[in-house]
Structure formats: structure tokens, C-alpha cells
Amino acid sequence: MLLGLMSLLETVEPRMLLATLVLMLQCALILYWARQRALGKGRAHLLLVIGAAISLVGLGMRVVAVLAGTAQEMRYDTSNLKQTVSVAIGTVTVMMYSIGLVLMAKERSESRLQHLAGHDVLTGTGNRRAILERFERELEQARVAQYSLAVAMIDIDHFKRINDVHGHLAGDEVLCHCVRQLQQRLREGDSLGRYGGEEFLLLLPRTEGEGALAALNGLREAMAKNPARFAGLEIELCFSVGLWCGVPGEGDTPARLIAQADAALYLAKAGGRNAVRLAA
Numbered sequence: 146m147l148l149g150l151m152s153l154l155e156t157v158e159p160r161m162l163l164a165t166l167v168l169m170l171q172c173a174l175i176l177y178w179a180r181q182r183a184l185g186k187g188r189a190h191l192l193l194v195i196g197a198a199i200s201l202v203g204l205g206m207r208v209v210a211v212l213a214g215t216a217q218e219m220r221y222d223t224s225n226l227k228q229t230v231s232v233a234i235g236t237v238t239v240m241m242y243s244i245g246l247v248l249m250a251k252e253r254s255e256s257r258l259q260h261l262a263g264h265d266v267l268t269g270t271g272n273r274r275a276i277l278e279r280f281e282r283e284l285e286q287a288r289v290a291q292y293s294l295a296v297a298m299i300d301i302d303h304f305k306r307i308n309d310v311h312g313h314l315a316g317d318e319v320l321c322h323c324v325r326q327l328q329q330r331l332r333e334g335d336s337l338g339r340y341g342g343e344e345f346l347l348l349l350p351r352t353e354g355e356g357a358l359a360a361l362n363g364l365r366e367a368m369a370k371n372p373a374r375f376a377g378l379e380i381e382l383c384f385s386v387g388l389w390c391g392v393p394g395e396g397d398t399p400a401r402l403i404a405q406a407d408a409a410l411y412l413a414k415a416g417g418r419n420a421v422r423l424a425a
Contacts, residue, residue, distance in 0.1 A: 172197040189248035196241030203234030265339040268324040276338020280399045288393045295349035295357035295390040298406040302418040304343035315375040322373035354390040383419040
């Protein structure tokens with residue numbers, strides 16, 4: 146805009162038209178990016194969108210005035226109704242832009258904090274709090290709709306040995322690798338969360354016992370075929386699974402079902418590891 150105005154310094158209509166078109170382009174970009182960057186539940190982008198739309202109306206008035214040959218009426222040193230409306234629109238939109246950008250920054254900060262509160266910092270999957278909250282919802286839905294829910298406790302075998310032999314950074318990479326491998330093979334409605342240490346809690350809604358066993362054995366076999374890589378080394382992995390599956394009753398709680406899945410996990414480990422055991 147600066148170079149254009151300098152080259153048209155001795156004119157009125159071309160200079161005003163150039164400045165107005167550049168500002169209209171900026172408003173169009175604000176409209177586009179505000180919609181692209183909008184958060185799901187945020188409302189700050191609406192202020193930016195409304196402000197840009199109002200600004201386009203005011204700038205459109207200036208374009209019409211230039212094209213109609215009445216550019217002199219829109220000069221900033223002229224006082225008339227059109228100029229007053231145009232300046233008022235500009236003032237309002239600047240305020241809306243300022244407030245909208247501040248609110249958008251606030252919404253983004255809150256969104257990041259909410260994400261951190263519900264996700265494991267290392268692996269990026271749900272943390273213990275998040276997966277237990279999801280468990281509560283899934284359990285209630287399964288109880289009301291009377292469908293089968295599969296609850297799996299997954300534990301990486303010999304994880305302490307991996308830490309001792311390769312170091313804790315390698316152990317961190319193993320955890321991340323396991324999460325990636327599992328998430329690639331889960332359905333959209335399944336839920337995975339880090340329960341603690343090398344243990345993960347997996348929820349498979351609307352899944353019968355045979356289907357759950359087949360799915361988890363498939364995950365276990367896929368994990369064995371895809372070792373983790375760290376510092377040029379391949380680290381072979383396997384995990385054990387304790388599984389509870391059924392239609393939840395009135396007395397079933399997350400703690401009770403996790404305890405049964407955990408007991409089945411203990412049997413899988415006692416039986417030699419790298420196995421899936423179904424709770425009684």
C-alpha cells in the first residue's frame with residue numbers, strides 16, 4: 146500500500162481506490178483465517194468475522210463513491226453523512242478486531258490447558274483421569290443400552306528390563322511406539338488411555354468376548370512384528386492383556402471391572418506373558 150500510494154501521490158481517485166482495495170483484501174484474509182482457525186466451541190472468531198464483514202461494507206461505500214465520481218465526499222478532511230458513517234464503521238471494526246484477537250488468544254490458551262489436563266504428556270494419549278471419565282460414560286451407556294463392553298488392561302512385558310538395558314529414554318520411546326501401534330489399529334469408537342507406568346486401559350464398546358479376544362490377539366501379534374527403534378537399535382516388544390467382557394450390571398463399577406481385568410492380567414503374566422486372558 147505504501148509503495149502504491151507513493152507512486153500515485155499526485156492523484157485522488159486512484160490513490161483512494163488502491164488503499165480501499167488493499168484494505169478489502171486484508172478484511173477478506175481476516176474472514177478466511179478467522180473461519181479456518183476457529184476453535185470448536187470458541188466464539189472469538191465470530192467477532193473477527195462480523196468485524197471484517199462490517200468493514201467490507203464500509204470500504205465498499207468508498208469504492209462506490211470513487212467509481213461514481215464523488216471521491217471528494219469521502220476525503221478525511223470532509224464532513225458529511227457518508228464520511229461520518231464510514232469513519233464510525235472503521236472505529237467499530239477496529240474495536241471488534243482487537244477484542245476478537247484477545248478472546249481468541251484466551252480461548253487457545255484455555256484449549257491447550259484442557260488438552261494437557263486430559264492427555265498424557267509423554268505419549269499424547271488420554272491420561273488416567275481422562276480414560277476413567279470415559280470409562281464412566283461408556284459403562285453407563287452400555288448398562289442402559291444393554292450391549293457388551295470389553296475392558297482390557299494392557300501391560301508391556303519386561304518393561305523394567307528395557308529401561309535397565311537401554312535406558313529410560315529408550316523406555317519412553319517404547320511407550321510412545323506402543324501407543325502409536327495401538328491407535329493405528331483401533332476403531333473410531335474405541336478408547337485408549339495410559340493407566341500408569343507401562344499399563345494402558347483399553348475400552349472396546351459393543352464388542353463380544355470372542356471379538357475382543359481376536360482383536361487383542363491381533364494387536365499383540367502386530368506389536369511383536371513391529372519392534373521399536375531407538376538410537377539405531379531395534380527393541381522387540383510384547384505385552385500381556387487382562388480382559389473383562391460382558392453387559393454391565395447395576396453393581397458393576399469401573400473399579401470393580403478394572404480389578405477383574407487386572408486379575409486376568411496377573412494370570413497372563415504368570416502363565417508366561419505375551420498372552421491375553423479373559424476374566425471369569
